[in-house]
Amino acid sequence: MKCPHCLVEINPNFSETFLYGDKESFWSIFTMNCPNSNCGKMIIDLASGEPYRDTRNQPWNGLKSIKFRQTIRPFASGRSPVPPEVDELFAKDYNEACLILTFSPKASAALSRRCLQNVLREKAGVKKSDLSNEIQQIIDSKLLPSYLSKSIDAIRNIGNFAAHPLKSTSTGEIIDVEIGEAEWLLDVLEALFDFYFVQPSILKTKRDALDKKLADIGKPPMK
Numbered sequence: 001m002k003c004p005h006c007l008v009e010i011n012p013n014f015s016e017t018f019l020y021g022d023k024e025s026f027w028s029i030f031t032m033n034c035p036n037s038n039c040g041k042m043i044i045d046l047a048s049g050e051p052y053r054d055t056r057n058q059p060w061n062g063l064k065s066i067k068f069r070q071t072i073r074p075f076a077s078g079r080s081p082v083p084p085e086v087d088e089l090f091a092k093d094y095n096e097a098c099l100i101l102t103f104s105p106k107a108s109a110a111l112s113r114r115c116l117q118n119v120l121r122e123k124a125g126v127k128k129s130d131l132s133n134e135i136q137q138i139i140d141s142k143l144l145p146s147y148l149s150k151s152i153d154a155i156r157n158i159g160n161f162a163a164h165p166l167k168s169t170s171t172g173e174i175i176d177v178e179i180g181e182a183e184w185l186l187d188v189l190e191a192l193f194d195f196y197f198v199q200p201s202i203l204k205t206k207r208d209a210l211d212k213k214l215a216d217i218g219k220p221p222m223k
C-alpha cells in the first residue's frame, strides 16, 4: 500500500484496537506509523464487521471480517491524492473538491470548475474569457491529445452549460449539478495534471540522467 500522507510504498502493519459494538456493528480502530523516516505520521482507519474471540466465553478480541473500513487520518476521499508535482495553486482546489464530493457534489463541482479554469489559463495559456470559450480555445489549439480534448469538451455537455450559463461565466458559483458532473470534472483534472505536471517531470528526470551520462563521457547534453 501507499502511505496516504507521503505516498511512499510501505508494508501495511496495523495494530487493532477493538472498540466493541453498538446495535449496528462491531468497531475497531487500526493504526500504524509510516515507516518512511521522512514521514513517520500515524495512519488511522476506522472499521466495522464481525468480531472474533480466541477463547469461548471470553470477551471479543477483534474483527475477523471487515465490512467497512475508512481512513480517518489523513481524512481523504476515495480518490488518489494529487501527485506531488502539481503546483499548490491547483492542488489545493482539487483536494478540497475531492474531500467534499460525497457531502456536496455542487460545491465540489464549483471548486473543480474554478481549478480547471486556472489550469487552462496558467498552463494552457488560453485567453481570459468564460469557461466555455476557454474550453473551445484549447480544443481549437490542437495542443492536447484528442482523448483530453474530448474529455474537456464533454464537461460542457455533461454540465449542460447551455441551460446553466453561470457555470461558464462564473465558474466558482455553487449551482445544481447534473448526474456524474462533479466526478467527471475531477477525472478531467486528474488527466490534465498528468499531462501538464507528471509526465513532463518524469521525462525531465530521464533527460537529466541521460545528460549526466553524456557529460561523464565528455559529450554535450541532448538538444
Ligand SMILES: [Zn+2]
Pocket: 003, 004, 005, 006, 007, 008, 034, 035, 036, 039, 040, 041
Ligand atoms: Zn508516510
